[in-house]
Amino acid sequence: MWSGTPLFPERASTMASRVDALYLFLVALTAFFSLLIAGLIVSYAIKYRRRAPDDVGANIHGSMLLEIGWTAGPFLIVMVIFVWSASVFFAMSSPPDETLNIYVVGKQWMWKFQHLDGQREIDELHVPVGRAVKMIMTSEDVIHSFFVPAFRVKADVLPGRYTNVWFQPTHPGRYHLFCAEYCGTKHSGMIGEVVVMEPSDYQTWLSGGVPEGSLASAGAKLFADLACNTCHRSDAQGRGPVLEGLFGKTITLQNGEKVVVDEAYVRESILMPSAKITAGFQPIMPTFQGLVTEEQLLQLVEYVKSLQGLPQVQTR
Numbered sequence: 570m571w572s573g574t575p576l577f578p579e580r581a582s583t584m585a586s587r588v589d590a591l592y593l594f595l596v597a598l599t600a601f602f603s604l605l606i607a608g609l610i611v612s613y614a615i616k617y618r619r620r621a622p623d624d625v626g627a628n629i630h631g632s633m634l635l636e637i638g639w640t641a642g643p644f645l646i647v648m649v650i651f652v653w654s655a656s657v658f659f660a661m662s663s664p665p666d667e668t669l670n671i672y673v674v675g676k677q678w679m680w681k682f683q684h685l686d687g688q689r690e691i692d693e694l695h696v697p698v699g700r701a702v703k704m705i706m707t708s709e710d711v712i713h714s715f716f717v718p719a720f721r722v723k724a725d726v727l728p729g730r731y732t733n734v735w736f737q738p739t740h741p742g743r744y745h746l747f748c749a750e751y752c753g754t755k756h757s758g759m760i761g762e763v764v765v766m767e768p769s770d771y772q773t774w775l776s777g778g779v780p781e782g783s784l785a786s787a788g789a790k791l792f793a794d795l796a797c798n799t800c801h802r803s804d805a806q807g808r809g810p811v812l813e814g815l816f817g818k819t820i821t822l823q824n825g826e827k828v829v830v831d832e833a834y835v836r837e838s839i840l841m842p843s844a845k846i847t848a849g850f851q852p853i854m855p856t857f858q859g860l861v862t863e864e865q866l867l868q869l870v871e872y873v874k875s876l877q878g879l880p881q882v883q884t885r
């Protein structure tokens with residue numbers, strides 16, 4: 570219906586029609602009441618105009634029915650908007666369990682994408698059609714915003730933490746990617762393309778990449794290069810917690826607090842090791858702030874993740 574009008578971007582994700590339905594409902598609602606009010610103003614101005622110089626208007630006092638009507642009516646309408654928007658918002662912010670994860674690093678002024686298999690891309694992202702894709706995003710410098718109008722997704726990309734956004738493309742094609750947060754001189758040039766491919770084409774594309782090795786294997790190498798393995802030993806004899814089987818678990822900290830070991834926790838523990846110490850350990854780990862790049866952090870996070878399936882040795 571909207572394909573011929575430049576007003577609307579195409580709908581290329583499972584979320585697109587839900588967002589549009591809500592949006593069009595709001596537009597229709599606004600249009601209806603705007604026209605109703607404007608129409609009444611004009612027609613009453615004509616109908617009740619002063620016809621003679623000594624005309625005096627009728628003296629009308631309140632109407633209970635009207636009062637109740639214009640209180641209850643808007644209340645019901647905004648509740649409909651609230652429940653509807655909340656359901657769309659929850660769907661947008663809860664990715665399915667099985668997602669294709671891709672890391673995104675925003676930087677003045679480019680988008681860097683890192684696939685788990687090792688492929689890297691800049692300002693272009695290849696994904697298969699029909700699969701839920703989760704972007705795990707961070708920024709190297711200032712706040713950016715990942716925006717793909719055709720998918721109806723937009724999320725801020727913040728330095729110092731990971732934010733997520735997910736989408737499931739429904740049609741193969743090339744879609745615009747924008748930065749939607751003013752981030753400096755060339756903000757408007759911080760654009761790219763998301764290329765949605767048939768699964769078979771995607772496989773071909775994946776295998777055609779430079780054989781850099783997977784993100785996790787790069788992380789494993791870095792883990793050894795930085796000598797992390799001297800303390801984080803798999804035999805529970807090291808001075809740091811065992812990392813095997815750790816990712817996704819809930820751990821107890823020194824102060825009794827419980828935290829889930831997720832991407833953000835691993836990242837923080839590398840950059841600010843003393844922030845959240847696992848119960849039973851000493852805050853002796855040095856910080857790696859400034860020593861590892863955002864990309865290397867992702868490799869390390871992915872390495873720790875790859876140890877997820879391994880059995881965890883009983884620690885203390």
Ligand code: CUA
Pocket residue numbers: 675676677678712713714748749750751752753756757759
């Ligand atoms: Cu990055 Cu605007």
